[in-house]
Amino acid sequence: MIKAAIFDMDGLLIDSERIIMQACISAAQQVGITYTQADYVELIGRAGPDSTRIMTAQLGDTERFNLVMQGLDAQLASLNNTFPLKPGARALLQHYQAHDIICSVASSSASHHITQRLSQVGVSNYFQHITSGQEVERGKPNPDIYLLAIYKLGLPAEACIAFEDSEMGARAAIAAGLKVVVVPDLIQPSDFVREHCHQVVTTLDDWLKLIG
Known part of the structure; x- marks a missing residue:
């Protein structure tokens, strides 16, 4: 579960x-x-x-x-360093909150960028933990950032699901033993990622429809 x-x-x-x-x-x-x-x-x-x-x-x-x-x-x-939310992001976070699923962020970005960008689009309150690339010695595709995020959650990897858009990120999450949903952005996942991830969907809305 x-x-x-x-x-x-x-x-x-x-x-x-x-x-x-x-x-x-x-x-x-x-x-x-x-x-x-x-x-x-x-x-x-x-x-x-x-x-x-x-x-x-x-x-x-x-x-x-x-x-x-x-x-x-x-x-x-x-642009005031402001970027819009991706389709389905807020709805999925609301769904997980309603179903008592803890949400966290594991991003290669600096911690101040993470908190700033999430706050600007009004979703920072959905996340219990934030893990940045500054906290680990090796970045994605190494699994370190996800292993640290799992440690902060205090849960086994099999109790967590990860969401990634990039090849490097998906490989990191897979290497950490996570179930991975890939939502491609600028590049499509490799055959390796497609074979080892849990699902590839076009948007987070599509994932919400699958689980809703």
């Missing part, structure tokens, strides 16, 4: 990945650098240090990385 649900945030609960990707591409263009969606998807689901290392290599050097990041920060600041 499922007693807890562990959610990724960016691209799963919050529709942020697409907006950040377009801002990255635009910021690069403004300083004469070509950056593509194919480049960006390599970062999805990864912890900050891993994303920085990969993006620096993609752009060529630290100076170019810093230029793009300055432009990205400016564009996101103009």
Whole structure:
């Protein structure tokens, strides 16, 4: 019996990945650098240090990385760093709350980004625990962040279900022994993830219909 649900945030609960990707591409263009969606998807689901290392290599050097990041920060600041909820997110959280299923977040994002983004869309009160990529040495696809989230819940892995949009995140949750529901955002799951996850659905609404 499922007693807890562990959610990724960016691209799963919050529709942020697409907006950040377009801002990255635009910021690069403004300083004469070509950056593509194919480049960006390599970062999805990864912890900050891993994303920085990969993006620096993609752009060529630290100076170019810093230029793009300055432009990205400016564009996101103009949006007040606010991103909309994904379809079905609030309804699923309400459903789990009504059925006494504990909800938590396991996100590679920094803890202040997690609390800010969840608060801005009015869903922070649904979560009993938040686990950020800053709390573990190894980011997704390593299982560490999910193992820590499970530890905080005080439950066995088989009593928890995880929700992920990315390849790296799904692999991390699978490696932690969790039942995993994948809701693809910018990229479709690999054959490995499809074979080892519990279900692939188009939206969180679709999952709610399955369990409702």
